[in-house]
Amino acid sequence: MMSHAAYVIASYVVAFAVAVGLVLWVVGDGRARQRELKALEAAGIRRRSAEAPGGEAQ
């Protein structure tokens, strides 16, 4: 039988782990997508709306 404090601590540890996990996932996902966009831009592939006027990136 655990003491009451152990249940409280376990709850806060799980809550902390879930919150940190979510933040790390969102930040990591964002960084990976940014890297992919930069790589595509470096390869000369741009969104049509972001192309220079005159369509030189064709």
Place this chain on the structure above:
Amino acid sequence: MNEISLAIRKFSDLANPTRFLALADRVLPWFAALTVLFFAAGLWLSFTTEGDYQQGETVRIMYVHVPSAWLSMMCYTVMAISALGTLVWRHPLADVSARAAAPIGASFTFLALVTGSLWGKPMWGTWWVWDARLTSVFVLFLMYLGLMALNRAMDDPARSARVSAVLVLVGFVNIPIIKFSVEWWNTLHQPASVMRLDGPTIDPEFLWPLIVMAVGFTLLFFTLHIAAMRNEIWRRRVTSLRRQAARNAGRESLAP
């Protein structure tokens, strides 16, 4: 221009993903800072206020359990509104919003279930019972997982958007069932003590930390949701740019 039409203009301006990205960049640091602030205050209150005369220290589990349970339902409500946005107004960001919210909602539901279990063992003497409240929240958790699987199963977001929007709206029937399960059926879970028509019946000693933690959790949700929506927009841009690159490559090889 009157105020309502100005508000509608502002909302429809957000339909442009580029505008949304600019807005997200501007508001995210503020949301993140506020989240940290509220969590700091909430945690301090959670551990400095007194324990309950019957429950002792375990009452502190409430300050993480109740906000995560509220959020599990609020997140699904956000998804249901987004689903309406997809089906009725064809708002281009509605599907992005619903898709980004699902994993966050699943996490908060998981947290509500685990902390509930950790509270149930010392107070009820059992980790789990199949009563109406616990079962309906477990069903909500499964629905989140199902929606995430469905979103991943279909490559084309344009096609999966409508299907998952219909599913989200059908599943919304579970939300009032969760909310009123403690009144409609005999449950081991206690009935509502904060969101009541006749006002909260909970002691102010516990109400304050609970409110501050609930605001902190809500801010955390919106921070994560906006950031996840931004990620989803970026993900879709990467996909369409890769398609565009493949098309261009095909054209070049066909026309020498």
